[in-house]
Amino acid sequence: MSLRINGTVPDFSAETDLGTIKFHDWIGDSWAILFSHPKDFTPVCTTEFGAVAQLAEEWQKRNTKVIGVSVDSAEQHKGWKTDIESFSKATAGFPIIADEGLEVSKLFDMLPAEAYLPDGRTPADSATVRSVFIIGPDKQLKLSMTYPMTVGRNFAEVLRALDALQTTAAKGVATPANWQTGEDVIIPPTVNDDDAKAKFGSFNAVFPYLRFTQVPD
Numbered sequence: 001m002s003l004r005i006n007g008t009v010p011d012f013s014a015e016t017d018l019g020t021i022k023f024h025d026w027i028g029d030s031w032a033i034l035f036s037h038p039k040d041f042t043p044v045c046t047t048e049f050g051a052v053a054q055l056a057e058e059w060q061k062r063n064t065k066v067i068g069v070s071v072d073s074a075e076q077h078k079g080w081k082t083d084i085e086s087f088s089k090a091t092a093g094f095p096i097i098a099d100e101g102l103e104v105s106k107l108f109d110m111l112p113a114e115a116y117l118p119d120g121r122t123p124a125d126s127a128t129v130r131s132v133f134i135i136g137p138d139k140q141l142k143l144s145m146t147y148p149m150t151v152g153r154n155f156a157e158v159l160r161a162l163d164a165l166q167t168t169a170a171k172g173v174a175t176p177a178n179w180q181t182g183e184d185v186i187i188p189p190t191v192n193d194d195d196a197k198a199k200f201g202s203f204n205a206v207f208p209y210l211r212f213t214q215v216p217d
Helices: 023-027 043-054 056-061 074-088 103-107 155-171 193-200
Strands: 013-016 019-022 031-037 064-070 096-098 131-135 141-146 204-207 210-213
Touching: 013 074, 019 023, 023 064, 031 043, 031 155, 043 064, 043 074, 043 155, 056 064, 064 074, 074 096, 131 155, 141 155, 193 210
Parallel strands: 031 064, 064 096
Antiparallel strands: 013 019, 013 096, 031 131, 131 141, 204 210
């Protein structure tokens, strides 16, 4: 299955280290971030799960649930969390999906349909399971990014992108390159100048198609 921005993400039932979930029900009315990993007890992934754990309060402020997926068992996830929490000095309170059969990895197009885990496998056998998916309360995919095994993900950027997604969805604006919360936003070209003045008040037109304004209250 190919996933596209603004397409509905797959629903599924799965075991996690915190019990069974049905994905769409688990999301509920929240935003959600699903972040995937090719194997437990691997170095880069341990630092990434630690980074997610350290941001627990930030996810909560943004009404966002986070969930990991790794192609190992729920029991292995429980053991791995001990290392994650020891490294990060933070509680990893989020669930980790046990995707031993690769169902979730294939549903989210991280592995081909014919993929399987050989005996004595290494992380290289599931190396493409290294993605981040940001999902809205409408269960639609809002953003995805995939990394190689050697490059740790920047969860400060994931948080920044989440802020941008939530701002643009709520305010009907767009964000420029490198935008941070509190900075000016872009008025979409579909809004003419008169409507822009009525909606946003004053704005700075650099070009007719590039107009900056403050985030409306």
